[in-house]
Amino acid sequence: MTHLSERPLPSGWTTVELGELCDVQSGPGHLTSPASRGASGIPLLRPMNIGYRGQIVPTDLTFIPQEAAAKIAPYRLSPGDIVCARTGDPGRSALITAAEEGWLFSGNLLRLRLHDPGRQRYLLHFLGSPLARKWFEASSSRSVGIPSVTVATLLRFPVNIPPPEEEAGISAVLEGLAEKIAVHEEIARVTTDLRNLLSPLLLTGAMPAGREERS
Numbered sequence: 001m002t003h004l005s006e007r008p009l010p011s012g013w014t015t016v017e018l019g020e021l022c023d024v025q026s027g028p029g030h031l032t033s034p035a036s037r038g039a040s041g042i043p044l045l046r047p048m049n050i051g052y053r054g055q056i057v058p059t060d061l062t063f064i065p066q067e068a069a070a071k072i073a074p075y076r077l078s079p080g081d082i083v084c085a086r087t088g089d090p091g092r093s094a095l096i097t098a099a100e101e102g103w104l105f106s107g108n109l110l111r112l113r114l115h116d117p118g119r120q121r122y123l124l125h126f127l128g129s130p131l132a133r134k135w136f137e138a139s140s141s142r143s144v145g146i147p148s149v150t151v152a153t154l155l156r157f158p159v160n161i162p163p164p165e166e167e168a169g170i171s172a173v174l175e176g177l178a179e180k181i182a183v184h185e186e187i188a189r190v191t192t193d194l195r196n197l198l199s200p201l202l203l204t205g206a207m208p209a210g211r212e213e214r215s
Contacts, residue, residue, distance in 0.1 A: 009160060010162075012162070012163040012166075013160060013161065013162050013163070014160075014161045015158050015159065015160050015161065016158070016159055016161055017155060017156050017157065017158060017159070018112075018154060018155055018156070018157040018158075018159055019155035019156070021114055021115060021116070021119065021123065021159060022082075022112045022113055022114040022115060022123075023112075023113045023115075024110055024111070024112055024151050024154055024155055025074075025075070025110065025111040025113070025151075026086065026107065026110055026111075026151050027075065027086075027104075027105045027106045027107040027108065027109045027110070027111070028072060028075045028104075028107065029106070029107025029108075030107075031064070031068065031071055031072050031075075032044055032064060032072075032104060032106045032107060033107075036064060036065075036068070037062045037063060037064060038062075038063050038064070038065050039063065040063050040065075041063035041064050041065040041066045041068075042063060042064045042065075042066060042068075042069065042072070042102070042103065042104055043058070043061045043062075043063055043100070043103045043104070044061065044062050044063060044064050044103070044104045044105070044106055045061075045077070045083055045100070045103055045104065045105045045106065045109060046062070046106045046108060046109070047085040047086075047087065047088050047089065047092070047106075047108050047109060048060065049061070049094075050083065050085060050092050050093065050094040050109075051094060052092070052128075053128075053178050053181060053182065054093060054094050054095055054124045054125070054127075054128055054178070055094055055095070056083075056094050056095075056096070056097070056099070056100055058099075058100075064104055072104055075104055075105065075111070076102050076103070076104065077096045077100055077101065077102065077103045077104065077105060077111065078096065078101060078113075079096055079097055079098045079100075079101055080095070080096065080113075080114065080117050080120050081095075081096040081111055081112065081113050082094070082095055082096070082111070082112040082114070082120065082123065082124055082127070083096060083105050083109045083110070083111055083112070084109065084110045084111075084112055084127065084154070085108065085109060085110075086107075086108050086109055086110050086148055086149055086150075086154075087108045087146055087147065087148040087149075088108070088146060088147065088148075089147070090136045090140045090147050090148060090149040091127055091128075091132055091133060091135075091136035091149070092128075093112075093124055093127040093128060094124075095120060095121070095124050110151065110154060119167070121171045121174075121175060122167050122170065122171045123159065125170070125171060125174040125175075125178075126159055126160070131160075132157075135157065135158070136149065139153055139157075140153075
C-alpha cells in the first residue's frame with residue numbers, strides 16, 4: 001500500500017487502510033432528509049457543523065423529531081466517534097464528545113467508530129493533515145461539481161501508524177498546537193467585538209481617543 005509521505009517511513013512505522021482501524025457508517029439520508037427535519041427534537045449534525053480544528057460547531061442546528069427515535073437508533077453518535085464530511089469538503093472531521101452523545105449525523109457525513117479508542121486523537125489529526133487533504137482531493141469524485149467520497153473509497157484511506165510511544169507524542173504535540181490556535185481565535189474574537197463596539201463611538205466623536213491635546 002502507498003503511504004502518505006514523499007519519503008520512506010522510518011523504521012517501526014506501518015501503513016494500514018482506514019477500514020482496519022474503524023467501522024465506517026454513512027448517515028441515514030432517507031431518514032434525515034430536509035422534509036423529515038424540524039425545529040426541535042434530536043440534533044442532526046451536518047458538514048457545516050464541523051470546525052476546521054476538528055471540533056463540533058453547534059450553530060444553526062436542525063433536528064429530527066423524537067418520534068423517529070426508534071428508526072434512527074443505529075445512527076446515534078457516541079463520545080469518541082469521529083464524523084467525517086462525505087461531500088463538499090471530503091475528509092473534514094470532528095471528534096464527538098459527551099456534549100453530542102445521542103445526536104445524529106446527516107447523509108452528507110460518515111461516522112468512524114474506532115476499534116481502539118486510544119487512537120481517536122491521532123486519527124483526527126491525521127485526517128486533518130495536508131497529507132490527508134491531498135489524498136482526498138485526488139480520490140474524491142465530482143457529481144455536478146461537488147466533491148464527494150464513498151464509504152468504499154474511505155475504507156481504503158491509508159493511515160501512517162508510528163510506534164505507540166511516538167503516536168502518543170505526536171498526538172500531544174498536535175493537540176497542544178490546536179489549543180494554542182483556539183486561544184488565539186478567542187483573543188481575535190474578543191478583540192473584534194471590542195473594535196466593533198468602540199469604532200462607532202470613536203468615529204463620531206462620542207468617545208475621545210484618549211490622546212492628550214497638544215498646547
